[in-house]
Each structure stands twice: as structure tokens, then as C-alpha cells.
Amino acid sequence: MTEVITRAAGRLRRALVRGDDDPSRVGGHAAALAAYAVYTAAWTAAVRRSGRGLPERTEPWDLALTSVAAFRLSRLVSKGAVTRPLRAPFTEYRGPQAAPAEVHEEPRGGASHTVGELVSCPFCLGVWTVTTLTAAGLLWPRATRTVTSALTALAGADTLQLAYSALTEKVAGEE
Template structure:
């Protein structure tokens, strides 16, 4: 399909694209497999087991029927990463501008998450009384 669009396949991926893809894959896999906001999408295939880390849920695959296999996939960020990186790689070949824009947004989100966690850790170790003296 890439050849039909008149675009040659790259000889090798650019290092920047590999880094961008890695961070975007990490963030999207965590968002889809662990975030409370996407829990309704996983609910038919998983059961809630408790909180797991900041703003993440731990869910176990349901055991009835074929739901276990899908539950394993949708609750495991490592399993989800294989499908996400494949999709993002295809997107880079077929729709490079749109895909890089989306990956840039996901990478920025990962950076914002890291800053939020760092800020929370700093705020937990520093009290306001310490700052006013």
C-alpha cells in the first residue's frame, strides 16, 4: 500500500522516530490498559482488583469463555504495546504527518505525567510550613 501511494519505504528508521514511537507506545499502552478513564472499555473482559500506582487500576482477566484471552491483552501494557507499536509504525508509513502529530501529543502527555509525579513527590516531602520560614 505504501508503494501504491508513491512513497518509498525508508532504508531504516530515524533515531528520533524510534524514540518518539517508544514513548508514545509506552503512554498509549498505559492509558488503554491501566487508566480509570478507559476502564469501561476493559470491563467486559476484566474484573477490578484494586488501585495500582498513581491514577492506575489493577484488573484481572475474566475467566469465563474467550474473555480471558482478551482480558489478558487489554489489562497488560506489555501485551498492548506490541499492537500499538505495529499500528504506529504502519501509521508512520501511510499517514506520517498525522501519526507523528498524535505521537508527539502522547509523548508530551508522558512528559506531563512525569512532571506530575515529580511534583507530587516533591510536595509530599515538603510542607508549606517549611517554605514560609
């Protein structure tokens, strides 16, 4: 395992020297990967310390709840107009998003660029969100199921709002 890590570190150093990518982003991405590894290790340690074992299998209902909840929470944090203050130190506002109550932002330059990419990208943030919800589900299953159920209900309500808006626009257009 040490050999694999050493080779990967060497490749990263060579990529930085060659300039395969913007060096600040490659270094930032490496730091984000390291932070994610530490984050995952901390959750793993917490689960082990709790004495709770892993379930034999993931229940389909929990998988569905976690999927929809992670989608909704990732979008809310990364694109929501009301969560813009959380992203503002790392992103620049570009305007409203095509989706209702969402904004388009770009990462700021410099050292905070990678954080800006992470907090403004629902796909990037989704990895952290799923990790959090999964680990929380191992430690506090009832509370986490309540939270994932609420986020899933919010996603359902959003879908109904969009469907209602589309329907009323269609009806108004036919009059």
C-alpha cells in the same frame, strides 16, 4: 515454510492434548497470534497499496517519539481508570493500582480470557500499539508524528506531575 507451519500446528495440538497449559489459554493465545498476523498483514497490504516504500532507515527522533508514545498509549488503554469501560467486558476490577489514575484488573474467565489478558497488560498491548504507530507512520507520517508527539508530551507531563507530587510530599514531611 509450509513444513514449519505444519510442525508448529502439530506441536500446538499435542500441547492441547497433553494439557501443558490451560487449554483455553493456549487456544486463546494461538487465536491472538493469528489475529496479530492478520492485523499485521492488513497493515502491510495497506502500505503496499499506498505505493509508499519503506524508509532507508528509521530516524532516531521518530524512534524515540514512537517508543514513548507507545508506552504512554499502552498504559493509558491497559491501566487507565478513564479507559476502564473499554476493558470491562473482558476484565474484572480488583482495585486501584499503585500508580495514580490507574486500576488493577484481572482477565475474566472463559472465551474472553485472552482478550482480557491482552487489554489489561501494557506489555502485551505494546506490541499492537507499536505496530499501529509504525504502520500509521508509513501511511500518514505528518499526522502520526503529531499524535506521537502529543502522547510523548503527555508522558512528559505525567512525569512532571509525579515529580511535583513527590517534591511537595517531601517538603511537607520536612516541616
